[in-house]
Amino acid sequence: MAEEQGLLQLLRTKFPGAILDSRGDDEVVISREGMLEVFRTLKEYPRLAFTFLVDLTAVDYWGRKEPRFEVVYHLGSFLTDRRLRVKIPVPEQDPTVESLTPLWRGADWLEREAWDMYGIRFRGHPNLKRVLLYEQFEGHPLRKDYPVNQEQPLVPLRVVQGTFVDQQSSNKLAQLKQKLAGKDF
Numbered sequence: 001m002a003e004e005q006g007l008l009q010l011l012r013t014k015f016p017g018a019i020l021d022s023r024g025d026d027e028v029v030i031s032r033e034g035m036l037e038v039f040r041t042l043k044e045y046p047r048l049a050f051t052f053l054v055d056l057t058a059v060d061y062w063g064r065k066e067p068r069f070e071v072v073y074h075l076g077s078f079l080t081d082r083r084l085r086v087k088i089p090v091p092e093q094d095p096t097v098e099s100l101t102p103l104w105r106g107a108d109w110l111e112r113e114a115w116d117m118y119g120i121r122f123r124g125h126p127n128l129k130r131v132l133l134y135e136q137f138e139g140h141p142l143r144k145d146y147p148v149n150q151e152q153p154l155v156p157l158r159v160v161q162g163t164f165v166d167q168q169s170s171n172k173l174a175q176l177k178q179k180l181a182g183k184d185f
Contacts, residue, residue, distance in 0.1 A: 007048060007084075014041060020089070027085040035088060036098045042075060042084065043103055050075035050084055053100065056110035058090075058118040062144035068092040071120060073100070090120060099125040117142040 008028065012019050015038055021029040030038050042050040054074040061068055069090040076083050088097055099122040100107040111122040112131040119140035122128055130137065136153045139146050 010045070010048075011038065011041070026083055027087065029087045029089065032088050032090065032097045036100070036102070039073075039086070039100055039103055042086075047080075048077060049079040050077045050082075052076035052078065053104040053106050053110070054083065056100075056107060056114060058114045058120050058142075060118060060142065060144045066091070069095055069118065069120060071097050071114065095119055096121040096123050098123050099128075101125055116140070119143060 008019065008022055011028065011030075015030075015034060018030050018034055018038055019028060020031055023029070042048055052075065054076045056071070056073050059070045059072060061070070067089045069092065071088045071090055073086040073088075074083060075086065090097060095118075097120065099111055101111065101122075102124070107122075108126070109131060111125055112128060114120050115122065115125075115128055116130045116132050117140055129135065133141075134155055136155055138152060139150065
């Protein structure tokens with residue numbers, strides 16, 4: 001607990017107004033303005049050393065609270081054997097935060113997933129495009145207001161000749177045809 005007070009005190013001193021709330025021992029809510037410098041301090045300050053971005057996700061509070069979204073980061077410190085959850089409130093009208101890829105290369109795919117599923121943009125991301133769904137997919141399916149019966153545009157099957165999967169599928173089809181040859185159903 002004393003370490004936590006040191007962490008919060010350090011952040012409040014170094015970034016006045018950036019700490020919006022703290023809950024329990026391992027959670028802090030910060031503003032998105034200046035967030036990159038807060039994360040840089042969490043990573044590079046020797047006593048903290050949160051050098052591992054464990055996870056990044058988002059939460060949609062549609063109809064329950066404002067701002068509608070929160071981006072949630074989980075950090076780990078191998079030095080202190082601690083974890084820290086950092087939340088950033090994000091309004092629906094401007095769902096953007098800074099990308100953490102300059103600090104953690106592993107943020108690349110995590111931010112792309114949050115963009116894909118929730119529509120939250122990460123300013124400065126080197127390649128912000130869909131990672132789980134195809135580019136023509138309309139909407140962001142983990143938003144609470146996403147219509148579950150929405151039909152998506154169909155994309156023609158793309159055949160890639162000469163790949164292992166393509167060859168394997170052809171071999172299986174040929175084997176199946178041989179097994180079924182001459183059988184009367």
